[in-house]
Amino acid sequence: MDPLIRVLVVDDDPLVRSGLGLIFSGADDIDVVGEAEDGADVLTMVDRVRPDLVLMDIRMPRLDGLAATEALRRQPDAPQVLILTTFTTDGYILSALRAGAAGYLLKHTPPAQIVAAVRNTMAGEPVLSPDAVKQLIGAVTRTTxxxxxxxxxxxxxxxxxxxxxxxxxxxxxxxxxxxxxxxxxxxxxxxxxxxxxxxxxxxxxxxxxxxxxxxxxxxxxx
CATH class of the missing domain: 1.10.10.10 (Winged helix-like DNA-binding domain superfamily/Winged helix DNA-binding domain)
Structure with a gap:
């Protein structure tokens, strides 16, 4: 059997964390090994539970997901980071990717596609929601x-x-x-x-x- 993909969910909304837990409970190859409610807790939680991938929100009260991603990806043997958020502005998308996120998904993404995105990220494939792709292309073309x-x-x-x-x-x-x-x-x-x-x-x-x-x-x- 393929090894389990260990996932840490980081989101300040307990309903979102609970919903993602239910989504991944149906995937035999994915295990939610921990939850955090703020970006400020990410480094401590990563040290504690050693995830392969961090599913990260952007807007959080103390430390946002962009700063948390940048801090995490500077660490040796850092896990992959997949952003899952409601925000589609090109500034957020570009900042997330430059910080080292491997992908950018929106929270209205269907559950099956979120599961697939986790697998694809761990397979080394970039993951971007269609809306994020549109914003990214627009941002690139505006920098000619x-x-x-x-x-x-x-x-x-x-x-x-x-x-x-x-x-x-x-x-x-x-x-x-x-x-x-x-x-x-x-x-x-x-x-x-x-x-x-x-x-x-x-x-x-x-x-x-x-x-x-x-x-x-x-x-x-x-």
Whole structure:
């Protein structure tokens, strides 16, 4: 059997925490190992229950989910973070992804899709709700004019650190291709694709595939 995915639920609404517990109780491969009601409790709870994934709300009384995500992802061997919230502004989405979140879902997402999102996140696939994708595309297209530091040139300079095949994989990631898709499209084995993705993350000091995609978009390569 595949190992259980250990999930920590972080939300200030006890009804939401209870509802998510019920949703995951029907999934044989997911175990809710803990709950927290505020971002300020996340690091302590992660040390205590050692989750594989943290399902994180954004708006919380003491420490919001964005700050909690950033603090958590700075830790060694940090769990993945999947944002689950009601907010769809591109500022929140971009901030969450830049902080190291592996995905961004809305709370009206159907239960089966939330379960699937947890599995996909742990499989290394980016997870974004359709509304979040629309906001993200809009945010990217609005940043075509270079700012004082010329973001596009900076992004291109970083991507030039990659080898030719790594750049090819990075562009495929930005187009939304899975590892299996990339293996087929680029005539590579699946382990080779996974190795390239890992090297890209290391070379560019990124946390996840979504951040790869953002950098490629910012460089104007797709």
């Amino acid at each position: 004019d270079p700012g004082p530091d010329d973001e596009r040139a900076t992004a291109e300079s970083r991507l030039r650190l990659l080898g030719e095949r790594e750049r090819e994989v990075a562009i495929a990631v930005a187009r939304g291709s899975t590892n299996a898709d990339i293996a087929t499209e680029c005539y590579m084995s699946l382990p080779t694709v996974k190795a390239h993705v890992s090297h890209i993350l290391t070379k560019l000091d990124l946390n996840n595939r979504v951040q790869i995609a953002l950098l490629v978009y910012r460089a104007g390569w797709v």
